[in-house]
Structure formats: C-alpha cells, structure tokens
Amino acid sequence: MANNADKDTILCRCEDITREMILECIAEGYQTIDEIKRVTRAGMGPCQGRTCRLLIAQELSRAYHVPMEEVLMSTFRPPTKPLTMGALADAWLSEYDGDAAISGRAIDGKEGGNGE
Amino acid sequence: MIRDVEVLVIGGGPAGLCAAQAAAGAGAHVLILERDDVPGGQLVKQTHKFFGSERQYAGDRGIFIGQMLVEEMTNHPNVEIMTDTTVLGIYEDGVVTALKDEQHLKFRPKKIIVATGAAEKFLTFPNNDLPGIYGAGAVQTLMNVGGVKPADKVIMVGAGNIGLIVSYQMLQAGVDVVCVVEAAPNIGGFLVHASKLRRAGVPICTGWTVKEAYGDGKLEGVVLCRLDEKWQPIEGTEIKVACDTLCLAVGLTPLAELCWQAGCHMEFIRELSGHVPVTDENLMTSVEGIYAAGDVSGIEEASSAMVEGRLAGYAVAVSLGYDVERAQKEVEAARAELVELRSGPMGGKIRAGLAKVAEKRGGASC
Numbered sequence: 001m002a003n004n005a006d007k008d009t010i011l012c013r014c015e016d017i018t019r020e021m022i023l024e025c026i027a028e029g030y031q032t033i034d035e036i037k038r039v040t041r042a043g044m045g046p047c048q049g050r051t052c053r054l055l056i057a058q059e060l061s062r063a064y065h066v067p068m069e070e071v072l073m074s075t076f077r078p079p080t081k082p083l084t085m086g087a088l089a090d091a092w093l094s095e096y097d098g099d100a101a102i103s104g105r106a107i108d109g110k111e112g113g114n115g116e
Numbered sequence: 117m118i119r120d121v122e123v124l125v126i127g128g129g130p131a132g133l134c135a136a137q138a139a140a141g142a143g144a145h146v147l148i149l150e151r152d153d154v155p156g157g158q159l160v161k162q163t164h165k166f167f168g169s170e171r172q173y174a175g176d177r178g179i180f181i182g183q184m185l186v187e188e189m190t191n192h193p194n195v196e197i198m199t200d201t202t203v204l205g206i207y208e209d210g211v212v213t214a215l216k217d218e219q220h221l222k223f224r225p226k227k228i229i230v231a232t233g234a235a236e237k238f239l240t241f242p243n244n245d246l247p248g249i250y251g252a253g254a255v256q257t258l259m260n261v262g263g264v265k266p267a268d269k270v271i272m273v274g275a276g277n278i279g280l281i282v283s284y285q286m287l288q289a290g291v292d293v294v295c296v297v298e299a300a301p302n303i304g305g306f307l308v309h310a311s312k313l314r315r316a317g318v319p320i321c322t323g324w325t326v327k328e329a330y331g332d333g334k335l336e337g338v339v340l341c342r343l344d345e346k347w348q349p350i351e352g353t354e355i356k357v358a359c360d361t362l363c364l365a366v367g368l369t370p371l372a373e374l375c376w377q378a379g380c381h382m383e384f385i386r387e388l389s390g391h392v393p394v395t396d397e398n399l400m401t402s403v404e405g406i407y408a409a410g411d412v413s414g415i416e417e418a419s420s421a422m423v424e425g426r427l428a429g430y431a432v433a434v435s436l437g438y439d440v441e442r443a444q445k446e447v448e449a450a451r452a453e454l455v456e457l458r459s460g461p462m463g464g465k466i467r468a469g470l471a472k473v474a475e476k477r478g479g480a481s482c
C-alpha cells in the first residue's frame with residue numbers, strides 16, 4: 001500500500017495521535033502496539049483501536065523489518081465499546097440486593113466481581 | 117442475572133442468520149445478538165443485484181436476500197433476535213456480556229457462533245481527519261438506509277467491487293462522481309460494475325493515489341499523484357482536484373476482536389485480509405464451543421458467508437445432539453458447496469488463505 005503519511009498525519013483518530021508521535025516511540029525503542037498504547041493512548045478511544053491498530057502495526061513492521069504476520073498484536077479486553085459506569089452500576093444493583101450494595105456490604109468482594 | 121442460552125449467535129448478517137437457520141432447523145434454541153437496530157448486516161444496504169450462484173440467491177438484490185432471512189428467523193419459534201445489542205465481551209468462564217439500551221446483560225451460552233463480519237480499512241495521508249472523508253460503508257449507509265444524499269462532488273478511492281458499486285449508486289443518487297482512484301495497475305472489481313461507471317463517463321484512474329487532502333475546517337479537495345511500479349509516488353505528477361467528499365473503499369478486515377478476547381488462536385493471513393481465528397473443518401476455533409463464520413474468519417462474499425453460517429449452525433447442532441444424522445449430512449453438503457464456490461479463478465486468493473489456516477492449525481496442535 002502506498003504510504004503518503006507525513007509526520008502530522010493522524011494514525012489514531014480517536015486520541016489524535018500523529019504518525020510522528022508513533023515514530024518517536026519507535027525511536028525510543030518501544031517495540032509493540034501495547035507499549036505504544038500505554039505511553040500514547042493510541043487505541044484507547046471510542047473505537048478501541050479498530051482503525052489505528054493495523055496502521056501502527058504497519059509502522060512497526062516497516063521500522064523493525066518484520067513481516068506483518070509477526071508483529072505482535074495488542075491484548076484485547078472487554079468491553080468492545082465504551083459503556084457508562086451507570087450501566088455497570090445498574091446491572092450490579094439489580095443483581096445484588098440493593099440495600100446491601102448501597103450500605104457497602106457487597107463491596108468487599110465476597111459476592112461481587114464479574115470481571116469488569 | 118445470567119441468562120442461559122443454548123446457541124448464541126453474535127452478529128445478524130448473512131452468516132449469523134444462516135447459522136441460526138441451520139441450528140434452529142435441527143432443533144436447537146438460538147439467540148441472535150445484533151448491534152444494529154435492524155438485522156441483516158451488510159445486506160441491509162446492498163441495493164444491487166448479487167453475483168454468485170443461484171443456491172445463494174444470486175441475481176436477487178442483497179437487501180431482499182437479507183429481508184427474506186430476517187423474516188424467516190423472526191418467525192421461527194426456536195429463534196430470538198435482539199437488536200440494538202452490542203456484545204462487549206467473551207470471558208474465560210464462557211460468560212458473554214452485551215449492552216442493550218444502556219443495560220448491561222450477561223449470557224451463559226453452551227455454544228457461540230461469532231459472525232461479526234468486518235471493519236473498513238483506512239488510509240494514511242496528510243489531513244485524513246478532515247470532515248468530509250468517509251469510509252464507503254458509511255456513505256452507502258447514509259444513502260441507501262438513511263435516504264440522505266451523502267455528497268455533491270465526490271472522489272472515490274479504490275476500484276474493487278465496493279468502490280465501483282458505491283460510486284455507481286452515488287451517480288444514481290445525483291452525486292457528481294469526479295473519478296475513481298486506484299493505486300493498483302488494474303481494476304480489482306468485476307468488469308460489469310466498472311463498465312457501468314465508464315459508460316456514465318466516470319474515469320477510473322489506475323496507478324494513482326491520494327497524496328493529501330486539503331480544506332479549511334472541512335474537505336475542499338485532494339491532491340492526487342501517480343505511482344510507479346513499486347507503488348512510490350512519482351514526483352511532479354501531482355494534480356489538485358476539488359471535491360467536498362472523499363470516499364475510501366480500500367478494503368475490509370475481519371472484525372475478530374471477540375475471538376481475540378476469547379483466547380482463540382489467531383493468525384495474520386494476508387489473503388484473508390487480516391487476523392483471523394484458526395478454525396477446523398467445522399469452523400470451530402481453537403476454543404472448544406466457539407465457532408466463527410463469514411467475513412470474521414476471512415473477507416469473502418455474502419454467498420460464502422451464508423454457506424459458512426449454515427456449516428457452523430449444523431455442526432453446532434451435531435455437537436449438541438440435535439437431528440444428528442441429517443445435520444451431519446448438511447455439514448458435509450455445506451463443505452462441498454464451499455469448495456465449489458471457491459473453485460473459480462476468483463477463489464484463488466481465498467484458497468491460498470485457507471491453505472495457510474490449515475497449515476497453522478496443523479502446526480499448533482494442542
């Protein structure tokens with residue numbers, strides 16, 4: 001694929017991360033999408049990396065001369081799209097006895113914890 | 117509260133609907149979760165006549181194929197469809213979470229069929245974040261689902277079938293299609309679709325690409341340039357073309373995030389357009405009980421997505437002990453149908469990709 005990106009070209013649209021910022025990370029020695037994600041937030045916005053993940057992988061592939069097949073992907077975790085704390089709280093309240101939840105009895109983990 | 121489900125189908129496109137049709141037809145109980153407000157997947161916006169063989173309803177318009185499947189599944193006593201429901205996660209203990217109307221829901225399925233389709237690829241060039249730059253899918257949705265004229269003057273990037281079809285549909289909607297730009301030396305899509313555009317006077321510029329976009333606050337035009345045989349821009353060939361919309365149809369990639377989450381063995385397979393779950397001959401992933409069908413396991417077509425859905429649906433029915441003898445025959449029939457669908461010269465890429473998948477499966481036997 002032809003690549004006409006310059007340094008100001010946005011790779012991660014959700015978090016406004018430019019190609020230059022990604023290349024700086026690579027110059028500093030970061031080698032994986034996850035590392036770059038942690039220092040720049042690329043891939044942590046509303047689309048959860050759906051667009052930029054492969055673009056960053058291409059930059060890594062080019063910089064480290066490894067084929068795309070071997071570029072390590074980031075870790076995928078739920079949720080696939082952002083949700084409100086309210087939705088989680090509602091689910092939790094309806095699942096556990098409301099009073100107990102509010103008074104904090106269920107908070108110390110004995111019954112709670114569904115992974116989120 | 118966690119709801120127990122026998123067969124959970126994620127995604128209500130052609131693959132998901134046909135998976136449900138098969139599994140429910142054999143006697144299983146199926147729940148389809150679809151993030152959109154209507155089921156049908158890509159078919160919802162395909163107003164053109166489909167290619168493919170008659171068994172997969174070729175010659176019909178995509179939207180009618182979708183409506184027919186949706187109607188059948190809506191009326192099926194063993195099938196429930198929940199729309200506006202996005203699956204958020206598949207957890208280690210097999211629990212699936214979803215969001216519907218701001219409500220967080222949990223399911224515990226016996227079997228999962230992932231049929232989430234694909235996501236659009238994007239191009240990198242300066243100012244690619246200007247308003248007015250769209251993926252072809254968004255433009256097609258605005259036009260064919262929303263009834264909104266998406267642009268006045270558009271340049272299309274990509275001369276594969278999607279780029280060609282969406283360009284033609286924009287002409288039909290009264291949009292001025294300036295040209296179709298294609299980086300490759302050849303038109304990737306079918307000649308019938310390319311010819312329609314050429315007859316209408318739309319140039320298809322092969323060996324060209326977008327160098328950059330420009331505009332003050334919104335897209336006002338793009339700079340195009342020629343590419344050499346190594347796909348490098350040729351200095352001095354730049355031309356400025358005014359437009360209010362740039363439409364990118366540069367390919368799809370499998371939307372396999374849920375398979376990643378579930379811990380399925382994934383591989384990057386170029387011919388299948390991205391990372392795909394490695395599946396067996398029943399389309400089961402490396403995680404017991406999780407299957408993948410349709411574009412999520414490799415970008416192909418609605419015709420093969422439907423047959424893959426059917427294969428996975430019947431395979432699930434067999435594993436649950438429903439109508440085993442007939443379901444097993446259907447599994448084998450679907451396999452044979454896929455071989456036939458992929459036998460032509462157009463199927464070469466898919467065959468190469470699937471051969472790689474089979475190799476990876478062998479390599480990682482555990």
Ligand SMILES: Cc1cc2nc3c(=O)[nH]c(=O)nc-3n(C[C@H](O)[C@H](O)[C@H](O)COP(=O)(O)OP(=O)(O)OC[C@H]3O[C@@H](n4cnc5c(N)ncnc54)[C@H](O)[C@@H]3O)c2cc1C
Pocket residue numbers: 080126127128129130131132149150151152155156157158159162165166167168201202203204231232233234256277278281282371409410411412416417418419420421
């Ligand atoms: C312009 C265009 C023209 C085409 N023309 C043809 C043609 O002529 N002939 C042909 O055979 N094919 C054609 N195709 C290809 C065909 O549309 C696709 O291959 C087919 O739709 C793939 O089916 P699918 O079920 O795998 O995925 P999709 O149709 O993409 O369906 C996936 C569904 O899953 C849902 N989903 C995704 N993630 C989640 C989630 N987390 N939770 C809940 N739901 C989710 C999506 O909303 C979607 O409804 C065309 C495609 C395009 C774009």
